[in-house]
Amino acid sequence: xxxxxxxxxxxxxxxxxxxxxxxxxxxxxxxxxxxxxxxxxxxxxxxxxxxxxxxxxxxxxxxxxxxxxxxxxxxxxxxxxxxxxxxxxxxxxxxxxxxxxxxxxxxxx
Amino acid sequence: xxxxxxxxxxxxxxxxxxxxxxxxxxxxxxxxxxxxxxxxxxxxxxxxxxxxxxxxxxxxxxxxxxxxxxxxxxxxxxxxxxxxxxxxxxxxxxxxxxxxxxxxxxxxxxxxxxxxx
Numbered sequence: 001x002x003x004x005x006x007x008x009x010x011x012x013x014x015x016x017x018x019x020x021x022x023x024x025x026x027x028x029x030x031x032x033x034x035x036x037x038x039x040x041x042x043x044x045x046x047x048x049x050x051x052x053x054x055x056x057x058x059x060x061x062x063x064x065x066x067x068x069x070x071x072x073x074x075x076x077x078x079x080x081x082x083x084x085x086x087x088x089x090x091x092x093x094x095x096x097x098x099x100x101x102x103x104x105x106x107x108x109x
Numbered sequence: 110x111x112x113x114x115x116x117x118x119x120x121x122x123x124x125x126x127x128x129x130x131x132x133x134x135x136x137x138x139x140x141x142x143x144x145x146x147x148x149x150x151x152x153x154x155x156x157x158x159x160x161x162x163x164x165x166x167x168x169x170x171x172x173x174x175x176x177x178x179x180x181x182x183x184x185x186x187x188x189x190x191x192x193x194x195x196x197x198x199x200x201x202x203x204x205x206x207x208x209x210x211x212x213x214x215x216x217x218x219x220x221x222x223x224x225x226x
Contacts, residue, residue: 037150041219041220042113042199042217042218042219042220043152043199043201043217044217045214045215045216048214086150088152096142096154096157096164096166097154097215098154099144099151099152099153101149101150101151102150102151102152104150
């Protein structure tokens with residue numbers, strides 16, 4: 001079945017790097033996504049990666065994809081307090097996104 | 110200019126009532142979605158709809174029904190509300206169906222927090 005797994009919590013200090021990990025099950029997913037949800041808000045697409053890529057960098061964000069192990073990670077460099085939010089990994093299955101349970105990132109100053 | 114809007118933002122109602130949540134997108138997208146986020150922040154797809162077909166997540170009770178008066182709107186009707194329906198409901202839209210199309214980025218509305226008492 002479809003399942004996307006993430007660790008639920010991550011706590012880092014301001015200025016450190018954050019790495020959020022995700023595993024997914026459907027090897028036919030063409031795109032994999034990272035969404036950010038700030039408190040009381042909707043979801044915002046942060047970045048996505050095509051399944052034939054193994055890395056994508058976008059400013060402070062680096063996405064790594066290990067297709068063999070079905071493992072996706074999001075690295076946030078120089079983490080700021082404004083990065084505190086829930087981060088959802090998602091894979092596209094047919095007509096919709098299947099989300100992980102979300103990783104709550106807490107950044108302390 | 111809000112891309113995907115939902116009304117109401119908050120909805121408090123009693124068990125057994127029937128309610129609707131409205132969603133509108135002004136992006137010209139042709140596919141719209143409803144997601145449910147429970148108290149543990151778990152997000153699950155409920156429906157996806159374009160002008161061709163409605164795809165229903167089989168776990169969604171038939172008390173929930175999406176209705177699309179036109180391409181820009183997908184409203185969610187809920188009959189006989191139950192305590193377990195309390196959640197945040199998100200509407201989303203995309204240019205086309207997600208499969209094999211990176212341009213089908215989903216844009217999410219701000220959510221409607223439904224509380225059933």
